[in-house]
Amino acid sequence: MRKFTHFFYDYFIQLNLSENSATYLNMLALLVLLVLFIIIADIVARRILLQAFSTFAAKSKTKFDDLLVNHQVPKNVAHVVPLIIALKCIPIVFADFSAFESIVELLLKLYCVVLVLWIIRSILNTLESFFKTLPRLRDKPIDSYIQVLMLFLWLIGVGLIFVMLTGIDIKTFFTTLGAASAILLLIFKDTIMGFVASIQVAINDTVRIGDWITMEKFGADGTVIEINLNTLQVQNFDMTITNIPTYALITESFKNWRGMSNSGGRRIKRALIIKAKSVHYLTDEQINELKKIQLLTDYLTQRQDDINSYNTSNKIDKSVLINGRNMTNLGVFRKYIQSYIESHSAINKDMTIMTRQLAPTSQGLPLEIYAFSSDKRWQNYEYIMSDIFDHSLAAIPYFDLEIYEFSNYSPEQE
Known part of the structure; x- marks a missing residue:
């Protein structure tokens, strides 16, 4: 040697x-x-x-x-x-x-x-x-479990380093560490809560990587790209990144759009506000004019025959239009929109299709279109919905109806 x-x-x-x-x-x-x-x-x-x-x-x-x-x-x-x-x-x-x-x-x-x-x-x-x-396992919070395991390993490593530097017995060190567990729980409170939240999220399948979630409190509206021990990362549609505490997933409310993504369509739910004063009964001349609209021809013919038969058999005085049974321009327009949506190529015919009136408001009478687009992609969905309402708004004058528009005009200003 x-x-x-x-x-x-x-x-x-x-x-x-x-x-x-x-x-x-x-x-x-x-x-x-x-x-x-x-x-x-x-x-x-x-x-x-x-x-x-x-x-x-x-x-x-x-x-x-x-x-x-x-x-x-x-x-x-x-x-x-x-x-x-x-x-x-x-x-x-x-x-x-x-x-x-x-x-x-x-x-x-x-x-x-x-x-x-x-x-x-x-x-x-x-x-x-x-x-x-x-x-x-692709959509599971694997990051959280890896981080928890590494946290325990680092704690053991730091303990070993401390024992080597101080020369105290390792059993004594970990005994002392156990006595100080209350302080450690306070220090690692967020980490422990995040770990518990990760387990609950995984077990209950609340959120997966790739889900579209909306959490207004944190300004999140986008796709989940990472779930780790302390934070959940959401890439918003404007490409910004929002970090949400993992434990907020079990303490705060949020909306997960996975159900929509897994379904057969994406919901369209929007209303046209009709000016109430523009609603009226239709005369025979107006009905005959509306029969030129192909989607309404058969409906108006059948409906007019039924109404005339009822009014005749019951000897209704039709010199006053309100008597007996009648058709209104709003009702016919509602039927037209229903037929138009049912024939639209981008609408899922196996899901709910409905055109309905909502309760009148101070602005007017809401006529709501309720349907589901077959294409669930955001850009295409917006295009389909815009296409439907472009057509609906352009069709309104044909039925002698008006859309409500707010105006500050007052006769006193003249």
Whole structure:
């Protein structure tokens, strides 16, 4: 052993240096050689492992080994080789300096703990990426579970480092840590709540990655792109990112549009406000004019025959239009819109189609169109809805109806 520990000592003595100087210079020379050897060993080990993993990944059909390379698992594992070399050679380099040897060995052991945690972290990141490629797990909050596991590992790692630095018994340390659990619970309150929320979200299938959610309190309206331990990330439709505390998913209300996405259509629910004064009964001349509208021809013919038959059999005095049974321009318009929507190519015919009156308001009489577009994509949905209402608004004058428009005009202004 002395042959290696004092490899340069005799050479420095021959240069007429003092024994003390020769001892220090011998240690420095050995340390420089060790550092160079460690660097070379690290480079060689890294290249060998990377080449081996890359070759195996290229031949393998699974993506897991590719992900191991992408997350630098071989590179991190390669650092173990120079670490082992350093631990074995430190007693040789610092044979004459036991105090230095203890300090360097302690630093290497601390580095060993961090390196092990770093390797585990890269493996867990690989597992996370791999799980996200599986159809069954792609929309699950895998990030949360990985982060919780890493949190516990880091706590254990920090505990080991603390024990190494202070020299106290590890059992005593963790016993003390248990006594301070109340303080730890307070410090990690958000993390614990986030973890509990992640589990509940996963079990109840409340939110998945890829869901469209709306959460007005946080200004979120878009697609969930990530669910981790503390936050849920939503990419809004204006491409901004909103971060929502994970525990808010179980404490706050939000809207998940997954049901709409999984259904056969996207709902159209919008009303035209008809001016009440424009609603009136139709005369025979007006009905005959409206029969020119192809969607109404058969309906008006049948309806007019039924009404005339009823009024005649009951001897209704039709000199006053309100007597007996009649058709109104609003009722015929409602029937026209119903027929138009039912014949629209972009409307799902297997879902509810309805044109209905709502309760009159101070502005007028709402005529609501309720249907479902077959295309659920936002841009196409808006185009379909606009197309329906463009046509409806343009059709209103044909029925002698008017749309309510707010005006500040007053006869007193004249």
